[in-house]
Structures are given as C-alpha cells and as structure tokens.
Amino acid sequence: MLSVENISLSFDTATILDNVSFQLHKGKILGLIGPNGAGKTSLIRSINGSLRVDSGKIQFKKRDMTALPPQERAQLIATVPQSRTIPAGFTVQQIVSMGRTPYLNWFGRTNPKDDQIVKSAMQRTNILKLADLPAEMLSGGEQQRVILARAFAQETPLLLLDEPTTHLDIRYQMEFLALLFEHVKKEKTTVIIAMHDLNQALRFCDEILLLSRGKVEAEGKPSKVLTENRLSRVYQYPIQIREGEDGVPAFIYPEY
Amino acid sequence: MKKENTLPKWGLILGAGVLIAVLLSIVLGSVNIPMRDFFTILRERVVGGITLSARQEKYANILFQLRIPRTLLVMLVGAALATSGGAYQGLFQNPLADPYLIGVASGAGLGSIIAMTIQWPQELQGYFAIPISAFSGAMLAVILVYSLAKVGKTIHNTTLILAGVAVSSFSNALTSFLLLNAGGELRRAIVWMMGGSTLVGWKPVLAAAPYILVGITALISMGYQLNVMQFGDEEAQQMGVPVKKVRLAIILAASLTTAAAVAFSGTIAFVGLVVPHILRRMVGNDYRQILPYSALGGAIFLLLADIAARKLLAPQEIPVGVITTLLGAPFFLYILRRTKRKTW
The missing domain is CATH 3.40.50.300 (P-loop containing nucleotide triphosphate hydrolases)
Structure with missing residues (x-):
C-alpha cells in the first residue's frame, strides 16, 4: 500500500x-x-x-x-517521465536493459534471467522486432513504448x-x-x-x-x-x- | 534480439595499433634505429650472450635513456587525455567537452606552474608536488566551468565553451604572469606550455604513471553508470544510479588523469576531443566500450603525433601540442557544424 x-x-x-x-x-x-x-x-x-x-x-x-x-x-518505483529523452547511439534492447540497473552490479552485467525479463518486457510492449534498431530513429509512439518497456523491466x-x-x-x-x-x-x-x-x-x-x-x-x-x-x-x-x-x-x- | 558482442573486435584492432605505434615511436626519431639493430639490442638485454658493436651501444643508450621512457610517457598522456575527454563528454552530455576546451587543462597548467615556480621538477619533491597542485587547479576549473555553464538542468554547447574559454584565458593569463617572474626557466616553461616534453628519462614516467593508471581505471569502471546517465540526472536516479556520487567520482578521476598528463607534458589539446569522437562513430555510444577504447586510441594518436613532432623538422623538435592542435582544430569546427544540425 x-x-x-x-x-x-x-x-x-x-x-x-x-x-x-x-x-x-x-x-x-x-x-x-x-x-x-x-x-x-x-x-x-x-x-x-x-x-x-x-x-x-x-x-x-x-x-x-x-x-x-x-x-x-x-x-x-519506476517512472515513465513526461518528456521523452532518448539519447543517441543506443539500441532499443540496450535501453530496455537499463531498466534492470537497480538489480545489476556496478558494471551493468546482465545474467540470463535479466535478459529474459528484458525480452519479455519488449514482447509485452510490441517492440521485440525493433530490439536491435537505434532507438533515436523510432517514431514517437515507438519510443514511448521503449520507455514503458524499460519501466516494465524494472519490475x-x-x-x-x-x-x-x-x-x-x-x-x-x-x-x-x-x-x-x-x-x-x-x-x-x-x-x-x-x-x-x-x-x-x-x-x-x-x-x-x-x-x-x-x-x-x-x-x-x-x-x-x-x-x-x-x-x-x-x-x-x-x-x-x-x-x-x-x-x-x-x-x-x-x-x- | 542480438546477443551482446562478446569478441571485442575493436579492442583487438586498437591493441594491435598500439603495438605498431609503440614500435615506430621507439625506432623513429632524429636518429633512426634500424630494425635489425633494435632486435639485436633487445635480444642482448633479454637473453644476453651477445656483444654489441659501438654503434649498437649508442643505439641502446638512446633506446633506454630516451626513446622507451618517452614512448611510455606519450602513451600514458594520450590515453589519459582521450579517456578523460570521453568521460567529460558523457558526463556533460556534450560532444565538445574536451579537457582543454572546458578549461580543466588550463587550470591544471596553472596549478603546475604555481608548483614549478616554487620548486622546478628537478628535485624529487617536484614529482609529487606538481601533479597535486595541477590536480587542485583542474578541480577548481571544472567546478567553476560547470557552475557557470549550467543553465537550468542542461549544459549547452555555447555556454560550456564560453565558460571554458573564460576560465582557460584567466588561468592562462595567470600562468603567463607567473612565468614572467620565473626568470631563467622561461624557455623551458614556454616549450612546456606548447606541449613539448622537456622532461626526459624515467622519472616523469614513474611519477605520472600511478595517477594516470588509477584515474583511467576508475573512469573505465564507470562506463555503465555513464550510459544510464545519458538519460539525464533525474531519470538515471529513477533507474537506481547514485547520480551525485557518480558525477563526483567522474569529475575527480577525469581531473586527476588530466592533471597528471598536463603536469608532465604540458598543453596538448584536442586529443580528448578527436579520439572519443572517432570511436563513437565506430562502436556507438556505449561508454563501457568508448572509455577503454579511447585509452588505446589516445595512445595511438599521440604516439603518431609525437613521431611527426620529432621527424618533421628533424633534428629540431616541434612541441607535440602544436601537431595535435593543427589536426584537432579543423576537426573541432567540423563537429561543431555537425552538432548544429543534429544530435551527436
């Protein structure tokens, strides 16, 4: 509560x-x-x-x-903020993986379980097929789903x-x-x-x-x-x- | 969904590049050492049992007293400048953040000069006092520039560069003032300011190495946190990054590395701008890759520039900072034009 x-x-x-x-x-x-x-x-x-x-x-x-x-x-707590800031040079998958940050060590190494959670977050937001694309190239609606997937991955x-x-x-x-x-x-x-x-x-x-x-x-x-x-x-x-x-x-x- | 690339392709390429550049830097100079003699000397030192000719003895002296320490120092300095440049760019989320452009190096220069006017680095204390004084100057400058350049939550290109120029000019003016009063050591100091290594032998290498190696290691370890911080401080914090701690750690480590580089080899601009920028084109924006690769790329770039500095007007030497600036300044204008149009 x-x-x-x-x-x-x-x-x-x-x-x-x-x-x-x-x-x-x-x-x-x-x-x-x-x-x-x-x-x-x-x-x-x-x-x-x-x-x-x-x-x-x-x-x-x-x-x-x-x-x-x-x-x-x-x-x-995970937050989907009002303004979308998608930094250049990262793939969709890299960004969604950042949702795992609070569970990762200092160097950000993901284990198979993290990867599974990231994949499932991308599935639920319909962006799995975009996983390897640079996120800054996507449309506004797709970018917002990337940020949502990142929040889902934060579990x-x-x-x-x-x-x-x-x-x-x-x-x-x-x-x-x-x-x-x-x-x-x-x-x-x-x-x-x-x-x-x-x-x-x-x-x-x-x-x-x-x-x-x-x-x-x-x-x-x-x-x-x-x-x-x-x-x-x-x-x-x-x-x-x-x-x-x-x-x-x-x-x-x-x-x- | 692709698996993360496990084979560090660029790491191998850059590693090989470092080896080649090191080899070239060792044998080329006002006196070129033929490869055959070089390997004979190497074998004599490692295996033994060979008598060197008089000419080879002379080469051996050049190698071990001059070339090898110089090569090591240049490697360290190049790696230091490129890695801290890459880290500053990530921290300020600004592709133009270079240790020189944002005034950190000038602050370090002023710090070094203050220490030098008290104690020129012939004495052992100088090797401790100068980097520490340079480090203080660098920290002071970066904090000043950061607070001047910050408008609201963002740091714009213009304000960053303007603040950097202002802080640089001010520290450079103070540096010149101190130099005028320095007397006999003036020429040396001027060469130092232009990025010419006036320090020869092993002492500067041994004095700079601990600072630079510790600093670079610390910076490389922060690659992932820097990645998340590309979303801005607030979002990074929401994803669990202790933003304030990371920012302070990066500023400390990058300033330490820059300061050590400046203290032992003077003003060598644009390495921190050019190298990470080229690498970003090749490997993307992942700082876990950009930072270690910048260390390697910076070493290669400065080694090659240093060879050019020795060879172009041989036997006279050009300060290596002149070479890097001649190459770097046009490159800087090119990036400036690009960033006007789009994000980096």
Whole structure:
C-alpha cells in the first residue's frame, strides 16, 4: 500500500503542493487529474524522490520513501517521465536493459534471467522486432513504448506515469494504454498515472485524485469524483457529462 | 534480439595499433634505429650472450635513456587525455567537452606552474608536488566551468565553451604572469606550455604513471553508470544510479588523469576531443566500450603525433601540442557544424 501523508512542497514563495494526503491499495490504478500547474508532475516527482518535500510522509510497503538510497528505491518505483529523452547511439534492447540497473552490479552485467525479463518486457510492449534498431530513429509512439518497456523491466510494485500519452496520436494513445493496463492488471502493479484526457481517466482508472492548485480537491471512484459542477469549477470552464444507460458517467466533454 | 558482442573486435584492432605505434615511436626519431639493430639490442638485454658493436651501444643508450621512457610517457598522456575527454563528454552530455576546451587543462597548467615556480621538477619533491597542485587547479576549473555553464538542468554547447574559454584565458593569463617572474626557466616553461616534453628519462614516467593508471581505471569502471546517465540526472536516479556520487567520482578521476598528463607534458589539446569522437562513430555510444577504447586510441594518436613532432623538422623538435592542435582544430569546427544540425 502507498500512503502519502500531508506532504507539502514550495519553491521560494510559491506553494506547489499543499498538505496532500491519499492512500492507494496494491494493484489499484490511480488517475491523477487537474488543470495545468495543479501539481500533478510535482506530486509524481515527490513520490519518486526527485523532489524533496518540505514536510509530510511518503510510505510504500511501510518503508519511508524519502530516506531510501536510489538503488533500493528504484527496485520499488519506476517512472515513465513526461518528456521523452532518448539519447543517441543506443539500441532499443540496450535501453530496455537499463531498466534492470537497480538489480545489476556496478558494471551493468546482465545474467540470463535479466535478459529474459528484458525480452519479455519488449514482447509485452510490441517492440521485440525493433530490439536491435537505434532507438533515436523510432517514431514517437515507438519510443514511448521503449520507455514503458524499460519501466516494465524494472519490475517494480509501483509504477508512476506522467502524462505518458501526451505527444501521441489517438491510435498510439489507445495502444499504449492497452499495453500498460494489460501488464499492470496481470502483475498487480500499483499505478499512478497523470492524465489530461478525462475520458481516459474515467475509463481506465480505479480511482481518481483531482488536484487543484496543489490541493486535493476530491479523491475516490471516478463516478464520484468526476461531476459536472466540480470539474467546471476546477477547470474554470463549463464541462458536461453524458450518462450511460446505467446512470454512471460515460462521456465528459467541454461545452462548445 | 542480438546477443551482446562478446569478441571485442575493436579492442583487438586498437591493441594491435598500439603495438605498431609503440614500435615506430621507439625506432623513429632524429636518429633512426634500424630494425635489425633494435632486435639485436633487445635480444642482448633479454637473453644476453651477445656483444654489441659501438654503434649498437649508442643505439641502446638512446633506446633506454630516451626513446622507451618517452614512448611510455606519450602513451600514458594520450590515453589519459582521450579517456578523460570521453568521460567529460558523457558526463556533460556534450560532444565538445574536451579537457582543454572546458578549461580543466588550463587550470591544471596553472596549478603546475604555481608548483614549478616554487620548486622546478628537478628535485624529487617536484614529482609529487606538481601533479597535486595541477590536480587542485583542474578541480577548481571544472567546478567553476560547470557552475557557470549550467543553465537550468542542461549544459549547452555555447555556454560550456564560453565558460571554458573564460576560465582557460584567466588561468592562462595567470600562468603567463607567473612565468614572467620565473626568470631563467622561461624557455623551458614556454616549450612546456606548447606541449613539448622537456622532461626526459624515467622519472616523469614513474611519477605520472600511478595517477594516470588509477584515474583511467576508475573512469573505465564507470562506463555503465555513464550510459544510464545519458538519460539525464533525474531519470538515471529513477533507474537506481547514485547520480551525485557518480558525477563526483567522474569529475575527480577525469581531473586527476588530466592533471597528471598536463603536469608532465604540458598543453596538448584536442586529443580528448578527436579520439572519443572517432570511436563513437565506430562502436556507438556505449561508454563501457568508448572509455577503454579511447585509452588505446589516445595512445595511438599521440604516439603518431609525437613521431611527426620529432621527424618533421628533424633534428629540431616541434612541441607535440602544436601537431595535435593543427589536426584537432579543423576537426573541432567540423563537429561543431555537425552538432548544429543534429544530435551527436
């Protein structure tokens, strides 16, 4: 279980996160939504230790995440970052293998078991046939799957994704999310995924955390959190929700 | 899915290249030593039981007092500069990071000169004091350049080179100032600044070797961590790399290697730029390969440059730094043009 307790974070005088608390059970998928600048990326970077919070506690599997050395933390948390940086001169396989780093020795030598895990990660993300190609030559959608495969190869019980589909077209978005959720359901991985697309959040997530100006605005089941009034207020734009036949929200759209 | 190449093809080729370059460097010079005499002398030293002619005795003296130590020193220095250049490039994620361009070498030069004005390296203490002083200068320079060049999270070509030029010029000016006050040793120091080895015999080899060998070994051991760090500090940390420790270790090791090279052979620019760049074209961006191969490639490159330095205007010698700069500067412009267009 992941437990975030009263974390706050500020830069100079700007408050980025303000007393954020929530809990997430094993195997659940939490959709992190909110307007630009709400603190989604900062929350993810606080949980993975890239940012040092001013106060509060972050515990995963009853261990204090803020105190762990990088290697141990990397065995528990993998992150798919918002911006893709693919350095030149590495093959797809070399990059996916880097996901094994927290388990390897200083010289990065992989054993047959590591190689098997890397291969399986590439299979699950449909990039096995690209294994020997230079990764910087691939399309955006393929590169994003390489980074996802690297995160899978890290075999962590917690996976953080920061708007992973932002730069992809619709086909690649759906393909990416399908691959992701198939994997995490099977492995019972706990997932936090920051998203812009409210309909994707509605469809794929078990729980939603709505952030606004660094504060938790609402948290819970998608049908409870995603209401017209609340979304319209937080996004400062009239938003409507069409309900399905069973009376639960089915489609969210801005008023035109 | 390909298995990692287990046969180090380039390692064998470069290893053979080093052997050939060493052989050439030993026999060629203002006096060429014929191969037959060379092997006779070698046999006499190893097996014994041969009487050398007077001419061969003269050759033997040249070999063991001059050529062999010089060849070893040049090898060490070439390997040092190329390996630390490769490591700086990986660390700064910038193909133009060369120990000279980023000011580290000038800092080391200033450090050496400070030590030399106190104690010219004829005395034993000089052999300890100069590398340490050079190392301090190098560290100071790299830290200064790094903090000046960093804009946000990235280090751009322009800021890196500008900061490097500023720090270099400043340390070079201080170096010149100290040299003017140095008096009698001026000419030697100027030759040293141009990258001419004024130190002969075994002492400089023995003094430089420990620093350079330790530094190169440390750098080569960090190849994998450097690979992961190509994703940037934050992502590397998410993959379990202790980024701060690795960065500090690389800066220490690369500065130590550079400093030792500069302290014992002066200013030899562009080796650290040209060699890793060519190797990157051949073996890709895997630092586990680039760094050891740079050590070999740097040794070959500087040995050949040193032979040219001895032969071109023989019997007069050109400082080897002049040769490397004549070759390296156009190459630098070529890389600069390329990186303007795309990533490296």
